[in-house]
Amino acid sequence: DAGITQSPRHKVTETGTPVTLRCHQTENHRYMYWYRQDPGHGLRLIHYSYGVKDTDKGEVSDGYSVSRSKTEDFLLTLESATSSQTSVYFCAISEGQGRRAYEQYFGPGTRLTVT
Amino acid sequence: DQQVKQNSPSLSVQEGRISILNCDYTNSMFDYFLWYKKYPAEGPTFLISISSIKDKNEDGRFTVFLNKSAKHLSLHIVPSQPGDSAVYFCAASDGGSSNTGKLIFGQGTTLQVKP
Numbered sequence: 001d002a003g004i005t006q007s008p009r010h011k012v013t014e015t016g017t018p019v020t021l022r023c024h025q026t027e028n029h030r031y032m033y034w035y036r037q038d039p040g041h042g043l044r045l046i047h048y049s050y051g052v053k054d055t056d057k058g059e060v061s062d063g064y065s066v067s068r069s070k071t072e073d074f075l076l077t078l079e080s081a082t083s084s085q086t087s088v089y090f091c092a093i094s095e096g097q098g099r100r101a102y103e104q105y106f107g108p109g110t111r112l113t114v115t
Numbered sequence: 116d117q118q119v120k121q122n123s124p125s126l127s128v129q130e131g132r133i134s135i136l137n138c139d140y141t142n143s144m145f146d147y148f149l150w151y152k153k154y155p156a157e158g159p160t161f162l163i164s165i166s167s168i169k170d171k172n173e174d175g176r177f178t179v180f181l182n183k184s185a186k187h188l189s190l191h192i193v194p195s196q197p198g199d200s201a202v203y204f205c206a207a208s209d210g211g212s213s214n215t216g217k218l219i220f221g222q223g224t225t226l227q228v229k230p
């Protein structure tokens with residue numbers, strides 16, 4: 001199994017508070033991704049990174065920001081959490097070499113509840 | 116606008132029989148397709164992929180078929196086993212010049228294989 005951890009695994013927070021989720025990898029993969037999973041929507045890409053300090057938006061980036069200061073860590077921040085951001089968040093990594101970029105390895109997920 | 120659609124939320128089959136999971140897409144620029152499998156409380160795992168230059172790819176009990184003219188792909192599992200019970204996500208990518216590994220996922224189909 002690819003070495004990907006997410007923290008925290010579960011979090012309950014109040015509307016309006018900032019929240020940061022962490023993804024940590026030990027594979028030295030170039031690409032990292034943040035997804036959210038919601039019923040009826042599958043997995044939707046929030047932001048991704050193609051290197052240290054190199055990030056770009058995905059399908060559903062509004063209300064989220066990311067940072068990658070080291071190869072191994074990719075942080076997702078909800079600046080002011082809203083109830084619509086209640087979801088399960090997955091981090092993924094890939095080697096980024098041609099077609100292998102699409103074979104992503106996922107972390108175990110973080111269940112976030114915004115009350 | 117859902118570019119990748121899995122119209123069957125669930126599927127139930129008997130152990131030993133064939134499971135067929137379907138996926139439709141709308142973007143004719145998609146050129147690489149993948150299936151991921153997800154167990155409860157775990158992250159998705161890569162299962163099998165197919166390039167648009169092929170119409171079939173096989174890996175053990177799993178075969179993916181691609182019909183470009185119909186913009187349709189399917190995953191066949193033969194024979195189905197109880198351990199195959201999971202949520203299956205179809206995903207697609209248009210490659211693009213940067214090859215960042217960005218994927219568009221379908222909503223998922225929950226497969227239940229009954230002993």
